[in-house]
Amino acid sequence: MFDLLLRQARLVDETVTDIAIKDGKIAQMGITEGQATKTVDLAGKHYVSAGWIDAHVHCYPRSPIYHDQPDIIGIATGVTTVIDAGSTGADDIDDFYTLTREAVTDVYALLNISRVGLIAQNELADMNNINAEALQQAVKRHPDFIVGLKARMSSSVVGDNGIAPLTRAKALQQENGNLPLMVHIGNNPPDLDEIAERLSAGDIITHCYNGKPNRILTPAGELRASITRAIARGVRLDVGHGSASLSFAVAKQAIGLGILPHTISSDIYCRNRINGPVYSLAKVMSKFLALGMTLPQVIACVTEHAADGLRLRRKGRLAAGYDADLTIFDLRRQLVLFRDAENDSLQADQLLTPLAAIRAGRGYMTEQGSAEHVFDL
Ligand SMILES: [Zn+2]
Known part of the structure; x- marks a missing residue:
């Protein structure tokens, strides 16, 4: 029994997988038949990274x-x-x-x-x-x-x-x-x-x-x-x-x-x-x-x-045994005009939009995620 199961998480390499979390750590990566206290289905739509x-x-x-x-x-x-x-x-x-x-x-x-x-x-x-x-x-x-x-x-x-x-x-x-x-x-x-x-x-x-x-x-x-x-x-x-x-x-x-x-x-x-x-x-x-x-x-x-x-040995990777710190986000198609520190501008057509974060196995919605009720962590 896992604490939290993210189903159909989309990774940045465009594969889709399940991520199982237990005791604040990533317990298992890959499609699983296992059950969890809480399950969130990301429908292959929302990205998850470390x-x-x-x-x-x-x-x-x-x-x-x-x-x-x-x-x-x-x-x-x-x-x-x-x-x-x-x-x-x-x-x-x-x-x-x-x-x-x-x-x-x-x-x-x-x-x-x-x-x-x-x-x-x-x-x-x-x-x-x-x-x-x-x-x-x-x-x-x-x-x-x-x-x-x-x-x-x-x-x-x-x-x-x-x-x-x-x-x-x-x-x-x-x-x-x-x-x-x-x-x-x-x-x-x-x-x-x-x-x-x-x-x-x-x-x-x-x-x-x-x-x-x-x-x-x-x-x-x-x-x-x-x-x-x-x-x-x-x-x-x-x-x-x-x-x-x-x-x-x-x-x-x-x-x-x-x-x-x-x-x-x-x-x-x-x-x-x-x-x-x-x-x-x-x-x-x-x-x-x-x-x-x-x-x-x-x-x-x-x-x-x-x-x-920075030698943070239990962080930064989606793999079993690592800290269950994860970011759930979308890459949205939208026009944005960015500015740098020199006040020069740069036209962009996509924006990374964080929806939620999981820290040591517990979920927290971002402001954007809460506003949209994307999922219940
Ligand atoms: Zn500084």
Whole structure:
């Protein structure tokens, strides 16, 4: 007897299958004669993927600049797991952890290498904010919450310190079990080439399609040699759309060159959620469909790639034994005019529409799903 049985779920490879859930885990994939306490028939019509993972958000509710609530940006929009990218450092991580334990959405953190986190925009302008002892203690206190480190390497953040904070970040990474390191890029200095040369396998460049001076393309529109080498070493590219960090022109050119993102993330927080240009992870994903990626490619970026990059070993895949985190969604034919962070527009003709999410085996309708009474979870 299963707890929940999704019948005739349409997968992104266009096959149709049953998905059986028990005790918060996926119990079985494939057509089954088994019975469940609750059965939902998706009629081969609605898509199901592993639960969407947003690899770059801001949801420390007490952050003075980049605050939001995990469930508003998470489960309410079909996102089952969020990774907060450096809103807190060693000083506030305990408070962040405590505040997010009640959330339905699974919340993880990339610890800001600056102990003060994002209380101001220039958290790495004072090198004294990088404290190895405080960071190590924080990582030790939260081994299941802190999944990596975050270093914001742009001029407004590092002040006069140039590349020095990244050198420290790489050392801290080594001293703390080689955790994934996410590096934000934007305005220079430091120059992107200097940043890229210091990154190694598993490190993540976020804001990878930004339109600022530290973009990944040369003025001639080719991929910078330093980025080509970094990708060859295993450095990963993360979208991190945000208020100022996605250029359709850069993304289109890069994707045309075969430089796809490993992860599609929103960099969402209350302001760019309410006023745009982000709104939701689903909208960011839809932009990448409009930029030429296929549905399976886009979904992989928010499921298995995100889980692999952040070492979330029980997430990101529809397979027996994995967490029963799933997203139920439609791909609707409708005209949408998207805007990027440069205020350029992109005409799209389809929109990913999350209807419901299942988190640890329990179902939650999204706003859209509830409005339409699509099915009763
Ligand atoms: Zn961010």
